[in-house]
Amino acid sequence: MKIRRRADLRRTGIFVAAAAVVAFAIALPANQDRRDPMNVTVPLRNPSNRIYSDESSVYRIESTDPGFTLIDASSQKVLSERTSEGKKIVTLAAGGGHYAASGDPGDYLYDSSLLNLSSPEIISAAAMIVPGDDPLFAVEKAVKERITRPVTGIPIVSARQVLATGSGDCTEHAVLAVAFLRSMRIPARAVVGMVLVREYGPGEHLFVYHMWAEAHYRGRWRLVDATSPGSARPNRYIAITYHSLRTLSPLSYLKAVSSVGDLMITYAGR
Amino acid sequence: MKKLLFSALIICAVGSGAAIRAEISEGRWEYDVFLNGARIGKSTVSSSVKNGNYENLSEMAITLNGVTTTVTQKIVETREYRPVRFESLQSVQNGGQVTAMEKIAEFRDGSVILTEGDRKTTIRISEPFVLDGNFFQSELEKKGYAKGVSVTARSYDPTIETASTFSLKVSVLGMEDVTVRGKTRRLNHMTSYIDSVKLADFYTDEKGVAEKIELSIMGNIIEMALK
Numbered sequence: 001m002k003i004r005r006r007a008d009l010r011r012t013g014i015f016v017a018a019a020a021v022v023a024f025a026i027a028l029p030a031n032q033d034r035r036d037p038m039n040v041t042v043p044l045r046n047p048s049n050r051i052y053s054d055e056s057s058v059y060r061i062e063s064t065d066p067g068f069t070l071i072d073a074s075s076q077k078v079l080s081e082r083t084s085e086g087k088k089i090v091t092l093a094a095g096g097g098h099y100a101a102s103g104d105p106g107d108y109l110y111d112s113s114l115l116n117l118s119s120p121e122i123i124s125a126a127a128m129i130v131p132g133d134d135p136l137f138a139v140e141k142a143v144k145e146r147i148t149r150p151v152t153g154i155p156i157v158s159a160r161q162v163l164a165t166g167s168g169d170c171t172e173h174a175v176l177a178v179a180f181l182r183s184m185r186i187p188a189r190a191v192v193g194m195v196l197v198r199e200y201g202p203g204e205h206l207f208v209y210h211m212w213a214e215a216h217y218r219g220r221w222r223l224v225d226a227t228s229p230g231s232a233r234p235n236r237y238i239a240i241t242y243h244s245l246r247t248l249s250p251l252s253y254l255k256a257v258s259s260v261g262d263l264m265i266t267y268a269g270r
Numbered sequence: 271m272k273k274l275l276f277s278a279l280i281i282c283a284v285g286s287g288a289a290i291r292a293e294i295s296e297g298r299w300e301y302d303v304f305l306n307g308a309r310i311g312k313s314t315v316s317s318s319v320k321n322g323n324y325e326n327l328s329e330m331a332i333t334l335n336g337v338t339t340t341v342t343q344k345i346v347e348t349r350e351y352r353p354v355r356f357e358s359l360q361s362v363q364n365g366g367q368v369t370a371m372e373k374i375a376e377f378r379d380g381s382v383i384l385t386e387g388d389r390k391t392t393i394r395i396s397e398p399f400v401l402d403g404n405f406f407q408s409e410l411e412k413k414g415y416a417k418g419v420s421v422t423a424r425s426y427d428p429t430i431e432t433a434s435t436f437s438l439k440v441s442v443l444g445m446e447d448v449t450v451r452g453k454t455r456r457l458n459h460m461t462s463y464i465d466s467v468k469l470a471d472f473y474t475d476e477k478g479v480a481e482k483i484e485l486s487i488m489g490n491i492i493e494m495a496l497k
Contacts, residue, residue: 042489065486067467113371113386153335157362161369209488248360248371248429251436255467260488 044196045266047205052198056096057235058268063088065261071241072100073191074214074221075234088261091268095235101214101221105187108216114245115179116160125163126183135184136215136224143176143226156248173226174211178245181224187216188224190243192253194265195225196236207238207265238265299480301494303332310334313494317404323348326403338363343429351405353377358429375428384428391432399424399435406440415458415474417444430464439463448473450482451495457481 044059051057058079061070068088070078077100079091111117129135129142149167157165159179162172174190181188191214194207212232213224225232241256298316302309311332318325326345331338339362346355354377361370374385382393400423409421425438443459450457450473457473470485483494 113373113389151335151337151364153333153337153339154362154364155339155360157369158371161362161371165364165367165369167364167367247432251431251465254430254469255465257488258464258467258469258486261486262489 041200041203041206041208042194042263042265043203044205044207045264047267049198050270051196051235051267052233054095054235054270056098056270057094058270059092059094059238060266060268061090061092061238062264062266063090063259063261065259067259068261069256069259071239072102073193073237073239074099074101074223075237076100076239092238094237095233096270099220103189103221105216108187108189109182109185110246111182112244112246114156114158114175114248115182116158117179117183119160121160121163122179122183126180129180129184131184135186136181136217136222137230139177139180139184139186139215140224140226140229142180143173144229146176147172147226156243170211170225170227174213175245177213177224177226181213181215189214190245191239192241192243192257193237193239195238207263210237211243212237300497301483302497303330304491304493304495305334306490307493311338319349320346323354324351324404336365345401345403347401347403347405351400351403351408353399353401353426356401356426356428373428375426382426382428382432384432386428393433395426395433395435397424397435399426401425402427402438406438410440410442410460413442415442415460417442437463437465439466446473448482455481 061068064087066083066086066088068090069081070076070090070092072078075098076092076094077098079093081088081090083089116122125142125146129138131138146163147166147168149165150169151167152169154168154172156171156175157168159176162168162176178188178190191212193210193212195210195212196205196207198204200206200208213226214221215224216222223232223234223237240260241253243253244250296318298314301313301315303311303313311330313328313330315329316327318327324345324347328343329340331340333339339360342357342359344355344357347353356373356375356377358373359370361368372385372387376383380394380396382395384391384393402425405423406421410419413419413421420439420441422437422439424435426435430436440460440462443461445456446459447454448457448459449455455473455475457475460472460474462469462472470483472480473482473484474480479496481496485492
């Protein structure tokens with residue numbers, strides 16, 4: 001057959017793969033003090049130190065992509081959405097009892113090729129967790145202890161692989177946390193979004209791309225962040241979308257992160 | 271039934287040009303991959319005919335912070351664009367550690383037999399679909415890559431969804447001045463959409479060669495530039 005050079009439109013899939021690799025690789029490392037040029041940040045405009053002690057914060061998020069949207073999550077509620085001059089503007093309340101997450105808890109116990117719930121390694125590791133009075137904190141601690149080598153640049157890998165390597169960033173913490181929680185029959189899901197960090201490298205008051213978990217416990221969805229056991233402040237988290245952990249790039253996740261655009265985040269009070 | 275529905279889809283997408291079949295090219299294209307302007311890896315896309323079927327192979331290697339992720343995808347489809355096989359392998363080299371995840375989908379009589387590591391499942395998908403192989407190129411080529419032309423079809427990719435299809439669309443936007451590797455070029459702009467959300471922009475030269483491919487993810491620009 002004649003060899004010709006033509007427009008190569010065949011493989012959207014490889015671009016999806018590139019997007020998945022990069023999106024997870026730019027996420028926040030487990031050690032937040034570490035300076036890392038691959039971590040892409042969004043500076044907070046009109047910052048205030050009181051955010052770090054307050055329980056609740058309101059942010060105005062502007063995106064150059066009119067398709068940009070945010071979800072109601074375990075500790076955030078979308079207050080308003082509007083489009084102006086081609087920009088999408090979302091006002092969001094974070095923390096402070098804005099428990100707006102929905103979803104039938106029973107739908108978040110399934111196994112997948114990323115969670116490996118039936119593997120002996122995950123079953124054994126989850127069985128070693130002593131739930132005590134606060135099983136969510138126990139899971140956060142257990143994950144943190146398992147991932148001893150903070151490494152950025154890793155795309156999403158399976159829970160069994162996280163256990164085997166003991167390395168990773170927030171993505172690996174979130175995947176392992178969801179696997180452990182579901183092994184303990186606690187409904188759980190992964191969240192992709194951003195977290196506000198007071199100091200990050202040379203910068204201050206920066207939102208950094210991040211991944212964490214939500215667990216349904218004692219009647220509602222709660223934030224679980226194994227990168228900082230017991231110290232997560234929900235008012236500093238902005239959830240963009242959920243990740244089903246069924247595939248590398250689930251459609252809802254892909255659509256949400258493709259619509260982020262250039263962001264401008266402004267602190268708008270308590 | 272599925273074959274009938276599939277045929278209907280092709281006819282709908284092709285319209286009056288259904289009887290004409292575009293020649294699908296064989297070849298190999300190499301790209302550098304950039305993140306926000308910094309080179310992070312390379313990608314190779316090739317197309318061939320093997321055992322009477324079209325076979326498309328895509329390979330991409332990206333290194334970020336010393337971690338190298340290699341993604342390989344192989345798509346096999348018939349000369350009529352019916353799905354035969356999809357293979358995806360992601361391997362991560364992190365220091366001395368290498369981890370790999372493989373996903374293989376085989377398409378038989380309206381069913382997808384999906385193998386993910388040691389998990390094997392059979393999935394029924396009721397609607398017809400194409401793989402992201404040669405179908406879009408074929409349809410656009412028939413229409414001469416003319417400004418305003420769009421091609422839409424249901425597609426399946428188990429690295430996105432295992433049990434359902436999604437809409438994939440490619441639109442031709444027309445000639446634009448575009449900067450590629452620091453030089454301004456006059457190229458034909460095409461955009462791909464997944465379920466109505468923009469995924470990537472393609473810029474092709476007068477011979478139809480994709481010189482530059484660009485997508486935005488979380489506000490960051492991933493660019494692929496032809497070597």
